[in-house]
């Protein structure tokens with residue numbers, strides 16, 4: 001499963017966000033945004049793709065996605081549009097919410113990927129029997145220099161050639177994003193570009209993590225967020241997810257100060273909402289079990305909740321109705337500071353979709369984006385003083401960041417209330433775990449609480465993290481030891 | 485006994501965000517034969533990021549300042565020296 005390995009494509013993206021945010025801070029975005037592709041891929045530098053022009057074209061699309069637009073909506077003439085005109089359009093969009101999917105695919109970057117899943121290797125002997133050619137239903141295999149050759153444009157990836165080759169010289173090569181997607185929501189169109197099917201996609205972000213070309217971008221909200229935090233007249237709240245501990249190799253208290261330095265007026269620990277959610281979910285679980293239900297599943301991971309809605313609808317009655325920690329924390333912030341812009345800061349793309357449908361959160365920001373904004377603002381987190389969040393949590397809620405945290409909290413709370421429940425953790429969504437979930441009430445013992453996390457290891461391995469999940473987990477454990 | 489290499493990993497925000505986070509895995513990624521030759525220190529910003537065209541993340545190995553550092557690059561350097 002996709003792990004958070006170091007990846008040049010994501011580093012380049014972070015650098016671009018730094019440049020973008022710098023221009024926002026100096027108020028020059030509209031004037032200078034059209035120079036950013038040239039600055040990011042300067043003349044005489046080494047091209048990452050075929051040439052600098054191609055690199056710059058991709059960077060241009062990244063900037064369009066950073067401004068929140070879906071690249072799929074580009075009309076043919078838009079290719080001649082300036083980026084400044086997109087800034088104007090974003091400006092005019094105002095505080096309104098962006099409609100549509102949270103992810104967008106950069107055609108220009110995606111088309112460098114493989115077209116067909118089968119490839120002839122050098123092991124091909126060009127044999128006389130030629131079963132590959134004889135059995136291909138599309139007639140797309142020909143012979144060049146004594147070796148088989150597959151016409152990628154015609155191949156339908158049926159795999160017959162690989163099966164019949166006596167030398168096993170034809171290999172299956174998965175398309176990384178398709179392989180990563182747990183619900184088959186990303187498919188190649190007839191031009192070889194990947195399309196995300198909105199009615200299937202659960203916004204888990206696995207495809208984005210998996211693409212070696214960085215072709216899948218989130219439609220970012222940093223434009224709205226930076227505009228709000230640089231405007232002294234607008235009140236803003238940063239709602240930080242439990243997994244933020246360990247993202248900057250520093251303490252929570254320093255991070256709180258750093259967020260205030262950026263311009264956030266208030267900082268709220270979403271783990272407080274997790275504390276509350278754990279209580280409510282426990283009460284709900286006990287009630288349901290008393291009514292004879294076998295098991296109940298968690299509801300805090302929006303990618304999982306969406307997967308139930310779109311793919312395993314039969315278990316919908318088993319999913320907890322408790323709101324997510326983000327929503328409880330957002331609701332609290334809304335009562336505390338009416339009218340303030342509430343920004344969820346986390347590792348998650350699915351949360352962006354959840355937030356859009358919630359009255360309690362206005363925007364979402366990933367840790368990666370936050371990190372780039374710190375750099376642009378010249379805020380070094382490790383050098384900040386310690387300060388306290390406006391609303392703090394206990395270690396119960398803080399553990400929600402790693403898999404097992406939710407179920408432990410519920411199990412303990414239930415047992416404190418005199419109920420013995422078993423817990424089961426579904427750590428990461430893929431086709432296998434989805435199949436298990438589909439029949440979960442038949443698989444688990446009665447009185448079971450099932451925790452489901454789309455990301456393997458929990459939110460510390462979300463698609464928008466900075467730290468390696470193992471490192472983040474270590475940090476979190478250290479903090480929990482120091483502040484039990 | 486003093487170790488052969490003193491490695492300072494910069495975990496200032498600029499370095500950390502632009503690739504340095506993965507250097508936190510350096511200690512567990514070192515091959516066995518190099519492990520006891522190095523001392524690893526985690527440091528605040530070592531101010532190398534403030535130059536124009538700086539290429540973070542930075543790692544200081546004895547007197548040598550490595551830019552665009554990665555676990556693989558550090559291991560390769562240690563092998564050669």
Ligand code: SF4
Nearest residue numbers: 181201202204205207
């Ligand atoms: S479900 Fe996940 S992997 Fe599949 S297209 Fe949507 S975000 Fe990508």
Ligand code: SF4
Nearest residue numbers: 301348454455459462
């Ligand atoms: S596990 Fe956490 S980060 Fe991953 S999709 Fe679910 S809520 Fe988001």
Ligand code: FES
Nearest residue numbers: 494496499532533
């Ligand atoms: S953050 Fe590493 S040198 Fe400044």
